[in-house]
Amino acid sequence: MARLTSHVLSSSGLTLDDIDYWIATSTETRNEPEESKLFSLLGWPDTRKVLQMPYPGHHLSHAASAFFGSGFDRAGVLVVDAYGARIGGRRERETAFLFEVNKAPEKVFQMFRDTTRIAGRNVRGELQVPAEFCGVGELYRMVTLGLGFSECGTSYDDAGKTMGLAAYGKPFSQDPLFIRTGSAGFSFDGARDSLSDLGLIEICNDGGRVTPYTRNEKGRVRREDIAAQIQFEFENACMRLVEDLVGQTGERRVATSGGCFLNTALNTRLLREGVVDELFAFPAATDDGNAIGAALYAHHYLVKAAAAKSSRIRSVYWGPKPPESYQISEIAKRWGANFKHHNCGGDVVRNAAEAIACGEIIGWFQGRSEFGPRALGARSILCHPSIAGMKAKLNRRVKFREPFRPFAASILAEDAADWFELPAPESPFMMLISDVLPEKADQITEVVHVDGTCRLQTVAEDGSERYRGLLRAFKQLTGLPLVLNTSFNLRGMPIVEGPEEALDCLYGARLDRIFCEDVEIVAPDFGKLTPQIVCEVSVIRNAQFIDGPHARLFPLFDGRRSLDEAASEVEVEFDEALDAVLELRHMKLADWRETPARPLPNFIVSQYEAAEM
The missing domain is CATH 1.10.10 (Arc Repressor Mutant, subunit A)
Structure with a gap:
């Protein structure tokens, strides 16, 4: 952590002495003294500069990131995730706030889980099931794990797969199986039996274990229908939470955070059905965004450095500054790669657009990386949205992922309404899905999901200049103002941060070439390796x-x-x-044999493994 923090500071020309204050928060601290000791893990910050979130700080940090990122002067804020902070023997589940500029946030309602345990914890290679379930996010997580959507033998649930698969199915039960909504709130009493009846868990004397669904079998509910069922119940539950927030505050501008609001189908439904007038979903909605939230809370309430509202965030290109092009060329030489150094950004844009127009799949590595889970044109894999078979090739031979998973599109903002039915005026962070106009669908088949929608990034004038240049160049060549955009990584890997990781992807998948800053690197001749x-x-x-x-x-x-x-x-x-x-x-x-040894990440504690069951 200290090394990473030093890297972030140095890339901005800062040192430890330049920092006025530090702040951190965690889900696993149990009281204020433990919260205050978080920085002892780093070893070097001056404790006189350390600020502290009000305990518990997890959902409050989520909420601060959403409100101060929204640009609203007053808004309801809703946080929903699988696991919040520990409060004595309980955990946060769903929390709503009312925020207003120059006023302390008010808690509107909060729901708790009456235990600190975490469902789906990995114990000796098995994902454990508790005696009962509790929480909207927890149920979505458990169905996701039961459908077999976890990564690399860990307890990390890949909920995006469940949402993508749901479009292929239909809810099969009119009665809720997992999340019951009533006048007194939510009930999860039947969830454990439903999971068992569907074969997603096995109930044992000590609680139970997840038994991942591997394939559809005769006489068994289809996996895609189970995904559709939990997606429907999840959306209804979150809609109810937002309706309660609006009803209790009278505020129809809502900001959201917590991992559940990466669910773009949910976000879009909130707008389509008029539950809110304006919605801002913080783009780094999972726990990575809490670093931003804690800092914003400190800025506005603890240091009181800002009296006016914050502007809406327009960019999340907040990663470290990339190496210079000559350094990237040296790295390419070490890999034995064929590369070309372009003299200007215009040449990079033109060559990349021509490659995509010819049907190539390229890696696009430009500027500072995106903060959060979405690839927004800084660390992206790009290709033609119209060439038949491109989606299947990407899934099978580049991303190594399931064939049902859809791909997003990036489009020039001024052209978006000509191709999509937009639920909001813009979607700069891919937090919404849009219906593809029927007369356009046949022209962009590779970014149209089975339900006729597309997760969309609108790229405006104030977006990445080089990425907009690529989109404009591609439009001039093809008449299409959009490209297929997916994250620059392979399944189960983080999005690439540095040139070494980009080259590792080039040598590990069927990419045709990558553009790292001003350096164009061609795929190797695999037959000779x-x-x-x-x-x-x-x-x-x-x-x-x-x-x-x-x-x-x-x-x-x-x-x-x-x-x-x-x-x-x-x-x-x-x-x-x-x-x-x-x-x-x-x-x-x-x-x-010819490539350098690959450095592998070393995680001290796996996700959810440190928590008590």
Whole structure:
């Protein structure tokens, strides 16, 4: 943490001595003394400069990020997530506030879980199930885990997959199965039995465990229908919370945060059905955004440095400053990559637009990275939105992810209304979905989801200048003012931050080229590279996806034969052989002999693993 903080400071030309105050918050502190000790983990901040959030600070930090990021002078603020702060023996669940400039925030209502335990905690490789469930976010998380949507054997729930899959299904029960809404609030009494009946959990004497749904079977409720059921109940519950907030405050401008509000279908429904007049969903809605929220709370209430309202945030390009282009060229040389240094940004934009127009898939690495989970044209993978099969190729051979998952689009803001039915005047942070106009859908098939919608980023004049330049150049070439935009990473990996990580993606997927600042780097000739296994061959033979001719390939990945030679020796098609190597590389079971060793992240404590059950 100290190293990361120093990197962020140095990239802005600051030192520790330049910082006036520090503040932090956590879900796991149990009281004010523990909250005050957070900075002892860092070791170096001057304790005289440390400020403290009012305890508990987790939902309050979420709320501060949403309100002060919204630009509203008065608004209701709603926070919904799977797990909030510990308060004695309880946890925050759903919390609503009323914020107004120059006034202390008022708590409108707050709901608690009467235990600090975390459902879905990983214990000896199994995701544990508690005796009862409690919370809108917790139920969405548990259904997500039950559907098999967790990453890399962890307890991290990939809720975006559940939302994407829901569009393929229909709710199958008129009666709520997971979240019942009544005059007294929410009830989750039947949720555990419903999860068990659907085969998503196994109930045991000690509570139970998640039994992930792997495939649709005859006589069993389809996975996509289960996703549709929880999505419908989740939306209804959150709609009820917003209606209660509006009813109790009279304020129809609402700001939201907490991981549940990354659900773009929910955000869009709130606007479409007129529950609110204006909605601002903070783009870094999960716990990463709490760093911003705590700082904004301190700025406005503890230091009292700002008397007027904040302006609405227009950009989240807040990452560290990237290396200079000459440094990126040196990195490309170390990888043995073919690269070209462009003399100006105009050349970069033109070459990138031409590559996309020709059907290539490119990596786009420009400027400071985005803060939050959305790729917004600083760390993006981009391609043509109209060429048939592009979505399938991206999912299978670049992102290594499920075929049902949709892709977003970035469009010039001034052209958006000609292509989409917008729920709001703009969507700069991809926090909304839009219906594609029927007469346009056939022209942009690769960004249209099965329900006729698209998660959309509108790129305005005050957005990234180079990204807008690319969109304008692509429009001149094709007549289309938009591109398919997905995050610059592979499944289960964080979005790339530095050039080394971008090159790692280039050598690990079917990208055609990447543009890192002014440096254009072409994909390697994979046939001439030398694959080598970096684990016991028996581990690979036991992998479920290994069968047929592939099983004969792996003993030849010995670091002595090129991929061309290995494929030819066992008479396997080159594309099949390359797919096998890239899949193994993604699983960290194989690598290319010619590339530098890959630094892997080291997480001291996995998500949710530190908390008590």
